[in-house]
Amino acid sequence: MDVGGPAEASAIEAYGVGVKYRRGWALRDCSFRLPAGRICGLVGPNGAGKTTLMGIAANLLQPTDGTLKVFGAAPESTEAGQRTAFLAQEKPLFRRFTVAETLRMGRELNPRWDQRAAENVVRAGNVPMEAKIGTLSGGQRTRVAFALAFGKRPDLLMLDEPMSDLDPLVRRELMSTLMAEAAEHGTTVLMSSHMLSELESICDFLLVVSSGGLRMAGDVDELRSAHVLLSGVASGEGNSRPQGPAQGVPAELAGHTVVECRTSGRQVNALIRPNGPVTGQWQAVTPNLEELLLSYLRCPDAPPLISPEAHVPGQAYGSGASNGTRTVAA
Numbered sequence: 001m002d003v004g005g006p007a008e009a010s011a012i013e014a015y016g017v018g019v020k021y022r023r024g025w026a027l028r029d030c031s032f033r034l035p036a037g038r039i040c041g042l043v044g045p046n047g048a049g050k051t052t053l054m055g056i057a058a059n060l061l062q063p064t065d066g067t068l069k070v071f072g073a074a075p076e077s078t079e080a081g082q083r084t085a086f087l088a089q090e091k092p093l094f095r096r097f098t099v100a101e102t103l104r105m106g107r108e109l110n111p112r113w114d115q116r117a118a119e120n121v122v123r124a125g126n127v128p129m130e131a132k133i134g135t136l137s138g139g140q141r142t143r144v145a146f147a148l149a150f151g152k153r154p155d156l157l158m159l160d161e162p163m164s165d166l167d168p169l170v171r172r173e174l175m176s177t178l179m180a181e182a183a184e185h186g187t188t189v190l191m192s193s194h195m196l197s198e199l200e201s202i203c204d205f206l207l208v209v210s211s212g213g214l215r216m217a218g219d220v221d222e223l224r225s226a227h228v229l230l231s232g233v234a235s236g237e238g239n240s241r242p243q244g245p246a247q248g249v250p251a252e253l254a255g256h257t258v259v260e261c262r263t264s265g266r267q268v269n270a271l272i273r274p275n276g277p278v279t280g281q282w283q284a285v286t287p288n289l290e291e292l293l294l295s296y297l298r299c300p301d302a303p304p305l306i307s308p309e310a311h312v313p314g315q316a317y318g319s320g321a322s323n324g325t326r327t328v329a330a
């Protein structure tokens with residue numbers, strides 16, 4: 001069931017989603033919305049819960065708490081299954097099948113199968129159709145797995161660190177195929193990646209997770225422009241809070257949400273979310289995506305920022321205005 005027109009529809013809605021493994025919680029209380037048609041980067045340190053989150057949407061595991069919907073439907077429904085493709089890190093393929101047999105299997109399993117799209121991906125890499133999967137290189141196998149995912153013609157394509165074994169040229173070529181396909185068909189893409197600089201040119205939406213919690217979510221431009229990167233010399237009038245984790249934050253920045261503050265003597269470099277005009281002699285710029293992400297990854301205790309576009313109804317989203325500042329001495 002689709003909700004509303006394409007602009008308003010949600011590809012994913014998560015309500016208080018939590019997953020507990022035997023070792024503990026891998027995801028905790030995640031509530032967000034990914035609007036349909038967006039290219040979303042899913043970012044977080046190793047073990048943050050990215051694969052777990054995609055696994056729920058792909059119906060590979062059930063949440064312990066909360067619910068998640070894919071285009072308004074439960075992930076286990078036939079409809080959600082047909083509209084979703086998931087390219088996992090390990091890319092399970094039958095080693096004894098040929099490439100052609102692998103694509104034939106895709107065609108038989110998927111009513112929306114697009115043979116031409118799948119074959120184009122394989123042919124662009126000169127992978128022989130009659131070659132057995134077990135004889136292909138790791139990168140060639142990744143290409144076949146991509147072909148299967150594209151051939152399924154999904155409305156939601158989830159990619160879990162999909163390109164780590166590809167050479168830079170192939171990576172670039174497959175990424176541009178992905179972008180062209182997504183633009184032509186309005187596909188929503190959710191892609192986990194540690195390649196922060198690459199995400200800048202691809203993504204228009206962002207989900208950041210850390211230690212199982214959602215740290216940031218929303219439109220990339222909106223999130224970037226909610227922050228200011230400051231550098232300058234502190235006035236030396238003392239710290240806003242002499243004790244605790246905010247120690248070292250200059251007095252001028254009191255009242256703003258300080259995501260990260262690096263000090264070296266009186267030289268200060270800080271990423272803040274301004275809550276009004278910033279006083280003091282600062283060089284101020286809007287951070288690029290990589291700078292923004294690096295600050296949040298370095299400072300997982302920074303107050304979360306979930307933009308209204310990423311809100312789901314009935315969930316509380318704090319303003320995150322002034323608590324949880326963190327200082328890192330350079």
Ligand SMILES: Nc1ncnc2c1ncn2[C@@H]1O[C@H](COP(=O)(O)OP(=O)(O)OP(=O)(O)O)[C@@H](O)[C@H]1O
Pocket residue numbers: 021022023025026044045046047048049050051052053
């Ligand atoms: N099947 C499992 N059984 C027990 N614990 C698990 C299982 N799968 C994941 N975990 C744990 O859940 C947490 C989140 O793992 P997950 O694979 O979702 O992280 P990730 O963000 O995808 O990490 P990476 O960037 O390293 O791929 C980790 O602490 C991991 O050890």
